[in-house]
Amino acid sequence: MSEHNPFPGEKNSGHVWDDNLRELLNEPPTWWRIGFHASWIFVVLYTLMYPSWPLINTHFKGVMGWTSIEEYKQDMGAIEEIRAPFEDKIKTLSSADILADEELSNYVVRSAKVLFGDNCAACHGSGGQGNVNFPVLADDDWLYGGTITDIETTIAAGRQGMMTAHAAMLSTGEIDTLANAIIAGNIASEPLYAEKGCIGCHGADAKGMAMMGSANLTDGIWRFASADQLASVKYTIAHGVNDASDAQSRNAVMPVFGGGKLSDTEIKKLAVYVHKLGGGLQVADATEGATSSTP
């Protein structure tokens, strides 16, 4: 081909098209060659340093011994280190002491969010707003008491609501009268209230007793809230709560989280977290509330 080359002496490959279009054998540009060599050198070094080549049963580990899980563990270690002073204190202090310590309780409010989300939010809602048939934790109305120790006990030991089904004991008219009085907020002055023995559990002032977990009937906060609250109250009176003799009885069970399901530290944290949701009572408040007369 070279003997027919119309452009001899020029560095071309001998391929000529359309009279003068030909392929030249120029060196690639320097910048391109630098980039090319830098690239493969990078690849070789990278695969030597980091886990890379597949082998028969394993893979080449890389001379640095780096793994992503190890890096993750190191990062977690760094976080644990920051948390350690708080966690150590929480371990030794009681929940009441943690609550009293502003810094520690702030730490708990921020860090126990995940714990609350995993264990409590399914029933009580992500912000303690409650759900149908599950109590609100963000208000100051507590069936079993709202002090930090009460809350801790509730989480650790669980709770089981109890109310006798009254369908067989009361007439429909009596249930109507009682339910309407409860909705109106004047149940304590309703003669049937004392007469039919409601007073035994709900108390003379109808404000409930934390010892028994009986509901406050005067505050307009409903354990079994419903769009038609009157019907809901009638239902509760008729069928009770957790009454084994009535198949339609209301179900109200707080599971046990103590005894290994959650650690003591986790329960303490959750108690503080729930207390701080918006309605936790101070010890003084709780006793005052029990003795105060109708507002």
Next chain:
Amino acid sequence: MENIRITTVTNQAEVNQKQVDELYEEAGYWHVNTGDQVIHSKRMPGKYRTIKWYTASIWLIYFFGPYLRWGDRQAVLFNIPNRQFYIFDITIMPQDVWMLAMVLLFFAILLAAVTSIAGRVFCGYFCFQTVWTDIFTLIEEKLEGLPTQRRKLDEEPLSARKVRIKAIKHSLWILIGVFTGLSFTAWFTDAYQLWIDLFTFNAPMMVVITIITFTIGTYVLAGFMREQTCFWLCPYARIQGVMYDSETILPTYDKLRGEPRGKLKKGQPIEGNGDCIDCNQCVAVCPTGIDIRHGQQEGCITCALCLDACDSVMDKINRPRGLIRYSSLDELTGVPQIPLHKRPRVLVYFGIMALAIVGLFYGLTNLGTFDLKVLHERQPLFVQQSDGTIQNKYVLKILNKTDKDMSISINAAGPEGLITQGIKEKTRLPANKLSSFTVFLRIPKENLESDRSEITFRIHSFEEFEDSIEYESMFYGPQPVKREQHERNDHD
């Protein structure tokens, strides 16, 4: 028939070939240096050379600014990890960063304004590429001699002398590179501590990487790339080029006066020739290696060094100065020049710049000592309390912008009977930190007229910072309609 067609085709091909050849011929004169030759430009004293030294000295601030102190801290410090910018007694935090947009806007428009008035002033007088290259070539001249000697040295075979000279030159260049990187880093970390860290080998990885990157960048860009950076790498060079118009003053060769050019014969100009004696001094001094007599071109960074060169030659041959001078196209072609204040472009530019300045001034005078954001708890929106009040939960994020702890009060105003819970009368707000507080508000149900009521949080700081800030938020409650239903039920 067939023959005629072939002839026509051949003629046509010849004509095409001729046109193509002419194109190539034209291109042959068009010399663009793509880095295959090193520009060794001559240094000449003169008016613009002096101006250049003054403008270049602005970069001394870059090198020595970080060592200024203000109280017990660096006067100007851009603390990225802590997201705090200190500029003398001003502290700028992320939420004030919109002011950066004002600064950028101002400088972007300043570039446009200056370019439309006087060309690539930034390129010629201020740009780090120009200034650093200038310093690098100065070192080169001091070590290797004048351009001719430099070219000779480059072509010489390796010798002990050549190696010694080159080694010193490159070490000095690298040293400047290191110092450039170090000075850059010093704006972002305590400058004095930086030196200590470097000499005790305790400098953070980021610092070392930054210094190495800048060293390599400086060494390569100012030592080797030089004018090629302006030709092919820098976008501003191209952007500024399109901002010229016929009113822009640029270093221009006065063709009418200079042409036809010709060399002197026996020390005297030839009769009928123009003022240009084709001495090529303007080309010799050009740092980008262009010939300004070809007119305005992409390689011209408008550094005006050719003006100095030409003026000194004109002085020698007793001709008036200004054969090459700052002149607009209008001036050269005899079109009446429009004064600055009548050019719409310039007026619009200055208007935008004024706006940016006003914005910046407003921002800097209204920084405040703290900042407040209120987040309303969504789940639950509200809860009813046992005493018949409705409770809403809020998270207040309060930023203390000062470097001193302050004591604040948090208050809320809204419908009658509003009670604030969960906050102490006086709260400590740690310096330079964002603190969050959970606040509960309670309002008696009967005082709520709607399911949403407006409330206002007011934060007041005591002691030396007497300052207050307000934030409007919402208080949620049950639908009043529902209440009416309840009331109706009561009557049943």
